[in-house]
Amino acid sequence: MQTRQYINGEWVEGAAGSISSYNPATGEVIAEVRCASSTQVDDAITAAREALSGEWANLLPVQRAAVLFKIADLIEANAEEFAQLETLDQGQPIGVARQVSVAGAANHFRYFAGFVTKIQGTTNPISFPDTLHYTRREPVGVNALITPWNFPLMILAWKLAPALATGNSVVIKPSEVTPLTSIKLVEVCEQAGVPAGVVNIVTGAGDVGAMLSSHMGVDHLSYTGSTPTGKAITHAAADSNLKRLTLELGGKAPSIITASADIDSAVAGNVGGALLNSGQVCAAYTRFYVDSKVHDEFVEKLASAAASMHVGPGNDEKSQLTPVVSEKHLGHITNLIEAGRSEGAELVTGGHRIDREGYFVEPTVFAGVDEDNSIAKQEIFGPVLSVMKYDGELDEVIARANDSEYGLAAAVWTSDIAESQRIANGLRSGAVFVNMLPIPDMAAPWGGYKQSGWGREMGPQAIECYTETKAVWLHYGS
Structure with a gap:
């Protein structure tokens, strides 16, 4: 070699x-x-x-x-x-x-x-x-x-x-x-x-x-x-x-799930968008703002989907969640998981290093996260998802999603085209993905706002x- x-x-x-x-x-x-x-x-x-x-x-x-x-x-x-x-x-x-x-x-x-x-x-x-x-x-x-x-x-x-x-x-x-x-x-x-x-x-x-x-x-x-x-x-x-x-x-991509979204599609898309490469993606969806009308259903299905992922080495064709890159980075992720617990977020699933050789950590979902929590503000770059609730007011959720030092990518999940455009236009982000995964293309410009x-x-x-x-x-x- x-x-x-x-x-x-x-x-x-x-x-x-x-x-x-x-x-x-x-x-x-x-x-x-x-x-x-x-x-x-x-x-x-x-x-x-x-x-x-x-x-x-x-x-x-x-x-x-x-x-x-x-x-x-x-x-x-x-x-x-x-x-x-x-x-x-x-x-x-x-x-x-x-x-x-x-x-x-x-x-x-x-x-x-x-x-x-x-x-x-x-x-x-x-x-x-x-x-x-x-x-x-x-x-x-x-x-x-x-x-x-x-x-x-x-x-x-x-x-x-x-x-x-x-x-x-x-x-x-x-x-x-x-x-x-x-x-x-x-x-x-x-x-x-x-x-x-x-x-x-x-x-x-x-x-x-x-x-x-x-x-x-x-x-x-x-x-x-x-x-x-x-x-x-x-x-x-x-x-x-x-x-x-x-x-x-860096990035800390928000994903907004409106009441009109197809929840099963939104769950599948957000699991893919959040846990691709074990969350080691600069545009990975990490902050979820979910309309209160569908919040509980979304959290339950998101946690179930994350917990059911097949964990294994990357060269195993069946593996859906693979190791993070190093022992050092694993420590960074687990430290932030502990911060989520200690700062009062509700751990729904995951939260631990997996007991096997290599650098594996469970896909982790927190609910009831406050915007001031470390897991909502810091770039984790791992399989840790933070769910927050909003009450249907689009101006409010756009402002909350924009309340970050980062602005690389964001996502919107909705079946209402007018709603999608209003949110996409309001987000301060270099890329906004509507009902899809955050994968760049060579023909589309890529870069961020703010820091x-x-x-x-x-x-x-x-x-x-x-x-x-x-x-x-x-x-x-x-």
């Missing part, structure tokens, strides 16, 4: 110790991943800088598009290896790894490959005589891509694909918890003919990410992860070279993250 750094077209050993990568289903070490030194980070950024004026910069758009299409083909050719590796390292169900992570990664490269030949400027009717004014979209330069541990392959793909489509070079820093599919994707880029220096990967802990955040040689940094780390990156960027930032940060981040990834909006607009003035008069 490849665990080395990739710098300027060469696989090299990390020079600063190593970090163990664990199988969350068993707690066993599956790889020792070497960490990059500060010198190696410098070398990767230097290689990326030099690549901007080399072979990569001189490719015609159709040639660069062909490279991205080739990457997509190779992801599909190695789909089962990618899926098994993602499940082994991250713990997600094998069906999710195949259908969401791997398929999504290939789809992102194909989508942005199609953009390569369509990145256009404009001509503008300026008020100067005998002057032509036009704009060009040019690569922003060297991009640091820092990715999280929950969907390491797909989230890297939705950063790397538009970065390459727009002619940039990159230095990738995956989470130290789940680096293996990121390393595999870099292997695929090499096989697809990406020139040396264009794609580099440096592995390690938070200190490696901090080096990239403060490095004067990085022009743009795209980060997905926690809000506190996003704030630290922002300070580092401001204190160094004021590099551009794209930040997709859920800056900028948008995916869709045409992603092109803006990885390009600069140059205005050219050409005076042709005497």
